Structures are given as C-alpha cells and as structure tokens.
Amino acid sequence: MRFHLLAIAVALSAIPPASGQTTAPGISPSAAINMDLAATDAIRSTLGADFDEGHIAMLLALGHQQAVAATCPGFAIDPRAFSNEFDLIYDDTQGKPRALDASQKTVIERKATFAFGTAFGAQIAIAANDHGAFCQAASQERTGGKVAHLIWAK
Amino acid sequence: MVFTRLIAAFIAVSVLVPAAVNARRHDDWHKDHRHDRDRGSDAAAGVALGVGLVAIAAAVAAKNKRKAEERRDGYRYGYGGSYGSDAYSPSRDVLCYRGERRCFVRGQFSYEWTDSQFQYDPYRRGY
Numbered sequence: 001m002r003f004h005l006l007a008i009a010v011a012l013s014a015i016p017p018a019s020g021q022t023t024a025p026g027i028s029p030s031a032a033i034n035m036d037l038a039a040t041d042a043i044r045s046t047l048g049a050d051f052d053e054g055h056i057a058m059l060l061a062l063g064h065q066q067a068v069a070a071t072c073p074g075f076a077i078d079p080r081a082f083s084n085e086f087d088l089i090y091d092d093t094q095g096k097p098r099a100l101d102a103s104q105k106t107v108i109e110r111k112a113t114f115a116f117g118t119a120f121g122a123q124i125a126i127a128a129n130d131h132g133a134f135c136q137a138a139s140q141e142r143t144g145g146k147v148a149h150l151i152w153a154k
Numbered sequence: 155m156v157f158t159r160l161i162a163a164f165i166a167v168s169v170l171v172p173a174a175v176n177a178r179r180h181d182d183w184h185k186d187h188r189h190d191r192d193r194g195s196d197a198a199a200g201v202a203l204g205v206g207l208v209a210i211a212a213a214v215a216a217k218n219k220r221k222a223e224e225r226r227d228g229y230r231y232g233y234g235g236s237y238g239s240d241a242y243s244p245s246r247d248v249l250c251y252r253g254e255r256r257c258f259v260r261g262q263f264s265y266e267w268t269d270s271q272f273q274y275d276p277y278r279r280g281y
Contacts, residue, residue: 037253064263133261137263
C-alpha cells in the first residue's frame with residue numbers, strides 16, 4: 001500500500017501542471033511592445049524601493065488611460081476616480097496609510113508624478129505606432145466590463 | 155587607427171619626396187636636360203603612388219567611419235532588444251512578459267490580462 005502511494009506520488013510529480021500557458025521563446029516584440037516594456041523598466045527603476053508593484057501597476061495604468069483620454073475620441077478622465085487611484089501612493093500593501101514625514105511625502109509625490117508623466121508620454125508615443133489599434137483596444141477593455149478601477153468618465 | 159596613421163605618414167613622405175625632386179630638377183635644368191627627363195618620370199610615378207595611397211586611406215577611413223556608425227546605431231536603436239526571452243502566451247493573441255509584468259493583446263497593452271496574470275496585491279487593496 002505504501003509502495004502504491006509512493007508510485008502514485010512519483011507519477012503525479014512527473015506530470016507537468018496544466019497551466020494553459022505556452023512559452024513563446026524567440027518572439028521578437030513589436031516596436032510598440034518594446035517601447036512599453038522599456039518605459040516600464042525605466043519607471044520601475046526610477047521608483048525604487050519607495051513603491052511596491054501595486055503602486056507601479058497603478059501609475060502605469062493611469063499613464064495609459066490618460067494617454068487614451070488625450071488621443072482617442074470618446075474618452076475623458078474622471079477626476080475623482082483619478083485622485084482615488086493616485087492617492088494610493090500614500091498607502092502600504094495592506095491598504096493602510098504609510099507613516100511618512102513631510103520630506104518623505106514630498107519625495108513620494110515627486111517620484112509618483114514623474115512616473116505618471118513618463119508613462120503618459122510613453123503611451124502617447126506608443127499610440128503613434130498604430131493609433132487606431134491603440135484606441136480600439138481601449139474601447140474593448142472599457143466595454144468588456146472585466147477591468148476594475150478604470151478612471152475614464154462613464 | 156594606427157594603420158591609418160601609418161598610411162598617412164607614408165602618403166606624406168611619398169608626396170614630399172617628389173616635391174624635393176621637383177625642386178632639384180629646376181636647378182639642374184640647364185645642367186643636364188636628359189637627366190631631368192628621368193627625374194620627371196620618377197616624380198610622376200611618385201605623384202601617382204601618392205594619389206593611389208590617398209585613395210586607399212580615404213577608403214579605409216570611410217570603412218572605419220561606417221563601422222563606427224553601425225556600432226553607434228546598434229547602441230542607439232537597440233533598445234528593447236533584450237525583451238522576449240521570458241514571454242509566454244496564456245491565450246490566443248495574448249503575450250505576457252514576466253520580467254516587466256505586462257500583457258498585450260494583439261500588440262496592445264491589456265489591463266485585463268496584466269491583472270489576471272500578475273496579481274500584485276494579495277490584499278486586493280483596491281487597484
């Protein structure tokens with residue numbers, strides 16, 4: 001019995017997990033994706049340890065949505081939603097306010113603003129590669145209803 | 155660079171030597187006209203050699219310049235060349251990049267796939 005359990009365990013461990021993912025080695029990213037990834041790297045390295053991955057993702061998302069609102073017809077920014085998102089820079093990973101003195105708060109705000117501006121500018125440049133596809137993708141995400149915390153006005 | 159300098163020095167010598175020959179030829183004109191004819195052909199050969207070397211040096215310089223420009227362009231336009239080794243496709247038309255934690259659908263950034271593939275916040279604090 002013990003041997004059978006051991007054999008089953010070995011057999012199960014040999015089966016690769018069914019993750020549904022396929023690796024895509026050797027794929028050369030398009031110019032637009034290259035630009036996006038390079039900007040993402042630059043922003044991440046600029047923000048440093050003062051920001052976690054949640055902050056970085058949020059700032060990148062704000063930059064993208066701001067670029068969509070600036071260049072695509074039918075899009076506008078909801079200022080309240082923007083503030084609700086941006087103000088998350090003051091929170092920690094558990095959603096509680098970080099303990100920041102005045103100088104730390106200033107540094108956080110400047111870095112976040114710089115990251116947001118960089119993401120915004122990068123997305124404007126990325127949109128120029130194929131503006132129609134850029135706007136179409138944003139429209140599909142807005143109407144798809146699967147994405148929370150968008151800052152576009154409804 | 156050293157090779158180019160050697161060629162330049164050689165050209166300088168080859169151009170200056172015929173010039174010296176020419177100067178002496180002028181003095182010797184009345185002394186030995188026949189001898190001057192020989193020196194004249196030497197001078198022509200020297201000038202031709204100089205011109206040839208100048209052409210070679212120009213070609214080498216142009217080649218070096220072209221290589222430098224290619225190297226510089228490689229640096230300048232090579233951004234993003236390292237991306238793609240960690241890419242995977244969780245679904246049709248979707249590409250995600252682990253290192254940057256970004257997903258794209260048909261080449262366009264996707265919130266939906268980025269959020270589903272790279273859940274960054276175990277507390278789901280609202281973004």
